[in-house]
Amino acid sequence: MKFTLSWLRDHLDTDADLAAIVDRLTAIGLEVESVENPADRLAPFIVAEVLSAAPHPQADKLQVLSVDDGSGAPVQVVCGAPNARAGLKGVFGAPGAYVPGSDITLKVAAIRGVESRGMMCSVRELELGDDHDGIIELPADAPVGANYAAWAGLDDPVIDVSVTPNRQDAMGVHGIARDLAAAGLGTLKPVAVPDIAGTFPCPIEIRTDDPEGCPAFYGRVVRGVGNGASPAWLQRRLKAVGQRPISALVDMTNYIMLSYGRPLHVYDLAKLDGALVARRARDGEEVLALNGKSYRLDPSITVIADDAAVHDIGGIMGGEHSGVSETTTDIVIECAYFTPERIALTGQKLGLASDARSRFERGVDPAFLDAGLALATQMAIDLAGGEPSQIVRAGEPPLRPRSIAYDPARCEKLAGVAVSEDRQQQILQRLGFTVTRDSPWQVAVPSWRRDVDGAADIVEEVIRIEGLDRIPSTPLPRAAGVARPTATPMQKIERKVRRAAAARGLDEAVTWSFIAEDEAALFGGAPWSLANPISEDLKAMRPSLLPGLLGAARRNLARGAPSVRLFEIGRRYCADGERLTLGLVLAGARPRDWRGGGGAFDAFDAKAEAQALLAAAGAPDSLQILGEAPAGVYHPGRSGRFALGPKAVLAEFGALHPRLARAFDLDNAVAAEIFLDAIPARRASGHMRSAYAPPALQGVTRDFAFLVPADTRAGDLLRAVRGADKAAIVDARLFDVFTGQNVPEGQKSLAVEIALQPAEKSFTDEELKAISDRIVAAAAKLGATLRA
Structure with missing residues (x-):
C-alpha cells in the first residue's frame, strides 16, 4: 500500500515528521518497506527559460538554444525537441546531473560540432510519465532558477507499507491514519461525506440476482458530464x-x-x-477486461452484466467495451459489496490480480457503501460536472453487529504487559471500537474490522498500539537437574544423514513442498492438492522430492555451474500421509580434482551415494538390490532399489527416465530417494556402546571367482557367501565382473574377496579349507561353481 506524506496529512492532523511516522508505522504492525522522495533524484533540475532558438548549422532536426537558468549567464544547449522555442519555460539539467529516465549523467559535449552544456528535459526523461514528444512546458509564471521539484510540489515522500491479509482497514490512507492517531501521532480527521440529493429518478434498473456473491449493489446515474484529463494534483498523487x-x-x-x-x-x-x-456468469460467457485479455467464465463467478453481455468481473476488473471515454456524457457509478471468499476463488481461477481484488478479498467495509457512493458522486461532479440521479440500493450489505465480552485483565495474562483499563479503553475507542465497561466489558467491533473475532484479538489491538517492544522476554521454565534429550529417534536419523550428505560433498537445498500439477503428474500424480494455492504453479503437494531438486539443478546448470550435487531432506506427500525422505540429484560433470574426475554421472554414482547415506541412517547390512526402480521416473536398465525384501523398499536410485530428463531439460542427470521412515528402528541398548578395540589377531582374505548364470544378481551371491560362516566371515566384496573368453555362453564370472577374522586363535590350514568349502557350498545353492 503506497501513499504520499501529504496524502496522509489530508486524513491525519499531525505535526510529526517523516521519521517519526515511519518508525511508528512499523511499531504498530504496518511494516514500512520503503520511503522514496521523488525530489531527491530531481534535486539537480531547475526551472529555466529559453531565450533564443536557432537552427543547428550541421543538423536540420536540432536547434541551438540559449537558456537562462538563473545563474546570470546564458547557457548554450543543443536540443532536438520539436517544441523548443524562444520564451518557453522548461526543466533544465546542468552538466553533472543524473537523468533517471535515460540513465545518463550529463556532461559538456559537442553535438555535431556545437558545444552543449546541459539538457532541457522531457517528462519521460525525468520519469514523471511516458510523454517524450517534446520537452516539458511550464507556465509563464514559473520562477527561473527555482528548484523544479520543490516548485512543482514533487517534494512529497512516498511511503510503501506491507499490509498483512487480515488488515483490510489498512488498504486505504484513512485507515492507516486511524492507526497512527490511535498510537498518539495526531488526530484523525473525520470523513466529510456530502449529502447529494438526486434531481431525477435513476433511468436504469440496478439489481442483484446473486445475493451470495454480491449481497449489496448500489448505483446512480450522473448525466451531462465532460470527461477530460484529471487536474494536475490528482495526476501527481496517482503517479507517485x-x-x-x-x-x-x-x-x-x-x-x-x-x-x-x-x-x-x-x-x-x-x-x-x-x-x-x-448475477452468476453462464457457462461459456466471455469478457474482454480492461487489461486487454479475454476471460472465459463459469457459474462460480459473479459478474456485472446488462441484457446483452457481461461488462465486469465483479469486484476484480471492469470490461473494455463499457468503460468511460472522452466522449462519455452520462455515467453509472457502481458501489457494491462482494463476498470476500468468492472474490478470492474467482481471482485464483482466472489468474487475475487487481487493486480491487486485493481489497474485496480481504473484506471492504460493508457500512461504507452510501458514503463511498456519495464521495464518488461529489468528486465526479467536481471534476466533470453533471447532474446526479436518485440512488438505487439493491440488496443489503452484511451489517451484523458484533460485540465481544472482554476482561481487561486478559491483556497482561496473554501478552505479559500491564495496561491500565483507562488506557485500554482509550486505545480501543481511537481505533473505532465502542466500549461499554460492564463486567465483563462489552466491546463492539467496527464494521471495517472483519478480522477481530475474539478477546485475544482485542488484546492484540491494545498491545500493538501500546508497543510490541514492551512485551518482556520471558524464558520458558526449566526443570531442575540435567536436561533430558528432546530429539526423537527420527530427528536423530535426520541429523546423521544431513551431516553425512554434506560430508560427501552434497549441497543442501530447500525447495517448495508445493509444485505444479503437471510436474506432479510426471511422478504419478499428487494425492493431495491445495484448495487455496498461492498460484497455479504451487497447487499440488509434492509426491516426490525430485521435482524441486531437478528444477534447482536446471537453474544452476543454466547459470554456468559445471557440476551440481544437491540433496534435500523433507516430506513427500502420499495417499496415506507424509513420509520423511532424502532426495538427491547429481547433474552435469563429475568434479575434477587431483585424482581425476570429469565425465557424466551415471547410475552407479547415485547408487554409491544412496548406499553410503543408508549406512549413515543405520540401515541393516543385509540390504538387497532389487531390479529396476519405478518406470517413468528412472531409466529402464539403469536403476535399482535397496530393500529388505520385496515390499520393504528403503531407497530408489538410477538415471532419469528420458521423458523426465526432457521435461526438466537435463542431460546425464541421476537421482535417488531414500525413504527414511522405512528404515527399521534399532533397538535401544540402554547403555553407551563399548570402546573400539582392534582385533588381537591378524585377519585373512581369500578370493573366489564363481561362474554364475548371467541373470544372477551379485548382491544375492554376496549375501549367500556371508552367511556361510557368520562367526568367521566379517565382509564380502565384489571386485570383478567378467564375460568373454573362457566363460561359457549365458554365464558370467563374479570375483569376490572374503575377509576372515579369527577370534581366539589363528586359523589353521584345515580350518581355512573348511570355511572355503562352506563358502563354495553356499554359492552352489545359487547355481554358482568355482571358475577353473
Missing part, C-alpha cells in the same frame, strides 16, 4: 503511488479506492443495454 492517470472519472475511482479502501466502477450509460445486474 504507481497509478497511471487515464481520465478524470477513472482517476476519481482510483483516488477514492486508495484513500478509503473502497473500490468503485464507472460505466458509460450509452454503452449499456437494459438493466445493470449482478
Whole structure:
C-alpha cells in the first residue's frame, strides 16, 4: 500500500515528521518497506527559460538554444525537441546531473560540432510519465532558477507499507491514519461525506440476482458530464503511488479506492443495454477486461452484466467495451459489496490480480457503501460536472453487529504487559471500537474490522498500539537437574544423514513442498492438492522430492555451474500421509580434482551415494538390490532399489527416465530417494556402546571367482557367501565382473574377496579349507561353481 506524506496529512492532523511516522508505522504492525522522495533524484533540475532558438548549422532536426537558468549567464544547449522555442519555460539539467529516465549523467559535449552544456528535459526523461514528444512546458509564471521539484510540489515522500491479509482497514490512507492517531501521532480527521440529493429518478434498473456473491449493489446515474484529463494534483498523487492517470472519472475511482479502501466502477450509460445486474456468469460467457485479455467464465463467478453481455468481473476488473471515454456524457457509478471468499476463488481461477481484488478479498467495509457512493458522486461532479440521479440500493450489505465480552485483565495474562483499563479503553475507542465497561466489558467491533473475532484479538489491538517492544522476554521454565534429550529417534536419523550428505560433498537445498500439477503428474500424480494455492504453479503437494531438486539443478546448470550435487531432506506427500525422505540429484560433470574426475554421472554414482547415506541412517547390512526402480521416473536398465525384501523398499536410485530428463531439460542427470521412515528402528541398548578395540589377531582374505548364470544378481551371491560362516566371515566384496573368453555362453564370472577374522586363535590350514568349502557350498545353492 503506497501513499504520499501529504496524502496522509489530508486524513491525519499531525505535526510529526517523516521519521517519526515511519518508525511508528512499523511499531504498530504496518511494516514500512520503503520511503522514496521523488525530489531527491530531481534535486539537480531547475526551472529555466529559453531565450533564443536557432537552427543547428550541421543538423536540420536540432536547434541551438540559449537558456537562462538563473545563474546570470546564458547557457548554450543543443536540443532536438520539436517544441523548443524562444520564451518557453522548461526543466533544465546542468552538466553533472543524473537523468533517471535515460540513465545518463550529463556532461559538456559537442553535438555535431556545437558545444552543449546541459539538457532541457522531457517528462519521460525525468520519469514523471511516458510523454517524450517534446520537452516539458511550464507556465509563464514559473520562477527561473527555482528548484523544479520543490516548485512543482514533487517534494512529497512516498511511503510503501506491507499490509498483512487480515488488515483490510489498512488498504486505504484513512485507515492507516486511524492507526497512527490511535498510537498518539495526531488526530484523525473525520470523513466529510456530502449529502447529494438526486434531481431525477435513476433511468436504469440496478439489481442483484446473486445475493451470495454480491449481497449489496448500489448505483446512480450522473448525466451531462465532460470527461477530460484529471487536474494536475490528482495526476501527481496517482503517479507517485504507481497509478497511471487515464481520465478524470477513472482517476476519481482510483483516488477514492486508495484513500478509503473502497473500490468503485464507472460505466458509460450509452454503452449499456437494459438493466445493470449482478448475477452468476453462464457457462461459456466471455469478457474482454480492461487489461486487454479475454476471460472465459463459469457459474462460480459473479459478474456485472446488462441484457446483452457481461461488462465486469465483479469486484476484480471492469470490461473494455463499457468503460468511460472522452466522449462519455452520462455515467453509472457502481458501489457494491462482494463476498470476500468468492472474490478470492474467482481471482485464483482466472489468474487475475487487481487493486480491487486485493481489497474485496480481504473484506471492504460493508457500512461504507452510501458514503463511498456519495464521495464518488461529489468528486465526479467536481471534476466533470453533471447532474446526479436518485440512488438505487439493491440488496443489503452484511451489517451484523458484533460485540465481544472482554476482561481487561486478559491483556497482561496473554501478552505479559500491564495496561491500565483507562488506557485500554482509550486505545480501543481511537481505533473505532465502542466500549461499554460492564463486567465483563462489552466491546463492539467496527464494521471495517472483519478480522477481530475474539478477546485475544482485542488484546492484540491494545498491545500493538501500546508497543510490541514492551512485551518482556520471558524464558520458558526449566526443570531442575540435567536436561533430558528432546530429539526423537527420527530427528536423530535426520541429523546423521544431513551431516553425512554434506560430508560427501552434497549441497543442501530447500525447495517448495508445493509444485505444479503437471510436474506432479510426471511422478504419478499428487494425492493431495491445495484448495487455496498461492498460484497455479504451487497447487499440488509434492509426491516426490525430485521435482524441486531437478528444477534447482536446471537453474544452476543454466547459470554456468559445471557440476551440481544437491540433496534435500523433507516430506513427500502420499495417499496415506507424509513420509520423511532424502532426495538427491547429481547433474552435469563429475568434479575434477587431483585424482581425476570429469565425465557424466551415471547410475552407479547415485547408487554409491544412496548406499553410503543408508549406512549413515543405520540401515541393516543385509540390504538387497532389487531390479529396476519405478518406470517413468528412472531409466529402464539403469536403476535399482535397496530393500529388505520385496515390499520393504528403503531407497530408489538410477538415471532419469528420458521423458523426465526432457521435461526438466537435463542431460546425464541421476537421482535417488531414500525413504527414511522405512528404515527399521534399532533397538535401544540402554547403555553407551563399548570402546573400539582392534582385533588381537591378524585377519585373512581369500578370493573366489564363481561362474554364475548371467541373470544372477551379485548382491544375492554376496549375501549367500556371508552367511556361510557368520562367526568367521566379517565382509564380502565384489571386485570383478567378467564375460568373454573362457566363460561359457549365458554365464558370467563374479570375483569376490572374503575377509576372515579369527577370534581366539589363528586359523589353521584345515580350518581355512573348511570355511572355503562352506563358502563354495553356499554359492552352489545359487547355481554358482568355482571358475577353473
